[in-house]
Amino acid sequence: YFYGYKTDGVFQSWDEVYAYKNAEGGLVQPDAQPGDFRYKDLDGNGSITAEGDRTNLGKCVPSWTYGINASFDWKGIDFSMVWQGVAGNKIFDATRRTDIPTMNQPKYVLNRWTGEGATNEYPRFTNTDPNQNWSKASSFFIKDASYFRLKNVTLSYDFPQAWMKKAKMQGLKVYVSGDNLVTFSKFSGMDPEIDTESGTYDTNYPVPMTVVGGIQITF
Numbered sequence: 001y002f003y004g005y006k007t008d009g010v011f012q013s014w015d016e017v018y019a020y021k022n023a024e025g026g027l028v029q030p031d032a033q034p035g036d037f038r039y040k041d042l043d044g045n046g047s048i049t050a051e052g053d054r055t056n057l058g059k060c061v062p063s064w065t066y067g068i069n070a071s072f073d074w075k076g077i078d079f080s081m082v083w084q085g086v087a088g089n090k091i092f093d094a095t096r097r098t099d100i101p102t103m104n105q106p107k108y109v110l111n112r113w114t115g116e117g118a119t120n121e122y123p124r125f126t127n128t129d130p131n132q133n134w135s136k137a138s139s140f141f142i143k144d145a146s147y148f149r150l151k152n153v154t155l156s157y158d159f160p161q162a163w164m165k166k167a168k169m170q171g172l173k174v175y176v177s178g179d180n181l182v183t184f185s186k187f188s189g190m191d192p193e194i195d196t197e198s199g200t201y202d203t204n205y206p207v208p209m210t211v212v213g214g215i216q217i218t219f
Contacts, residue, residue: 001059002092002199004137005048006040009120010113022046029131035113035124036131037138057142060199063088067151076158085148091187091194093143094202097135108188145199147185147192153178171218178211 011017011034020028020038028041029048043052064087071080095106113124123133123140133140156175164171185192191206 002057008038031130058090062086078156081153082151087146089145091145150182173216176213180209
């Protein structure tokens with residue numbers, strides 16, 4: 001499973017930073033500023049540490065893998081489709097671990113924290129990042145990887161044998177087939193279907209959508 005820190009929103013002001021204190025009156029996150037993540041102090045010792053505050057953030061292996069197959073044929077028409085999906089697994093979105101000065105950024109960075117009340121989800125952008133908002137493994141990077149996808153749909157038609165005899169052919173079939181035509185998922189990346197051994201998404205090349213048609217003639 002993924003192991004990291006749990007975020008608890010974004011500090012909106014210096015008052016919120018100073019209010020996050022331990023029993024001795026010290027700051028739980030002394031390097032934090034407004035716009036930085038507030039990390040949960042899970043062990044309650046008054047500081048954020050790797051030993052005491054990292055926890056299970058979800059697993060990359062699906063709890064469920066399922067599929068639906070359907071087909072029928074009628075008077076030379078053949079139709080089939082295959083749906084496939086997974087549920088209960090997470091993705092570590094490594095595209096969010098940004099080297100801020102040198103990398104292009106995805107569109108969601110337009111929603112970053114820019115002032116009090118701007119957002120409670122996306123932290124500020126800074127070249128120094130002392131709070132490690134963009135580099136420390138946390139729940140911010142964990143996304144739902146469940147999906148339901150139309151893996152294949154095929155439609156074909158075999159022309160009647162009576163027609164084939166007149167045309168001096170044994171068979172004539174026309175068909176069209178599509179792969180990965182529709183995907184239902186909450187994941188905002190290009191494709192939630194990734195290697196479940198690592199569970200890491202790093203602009204992986206998506207499963208391609210293809211449409212193929214053809215004619216099969218038998219003499």
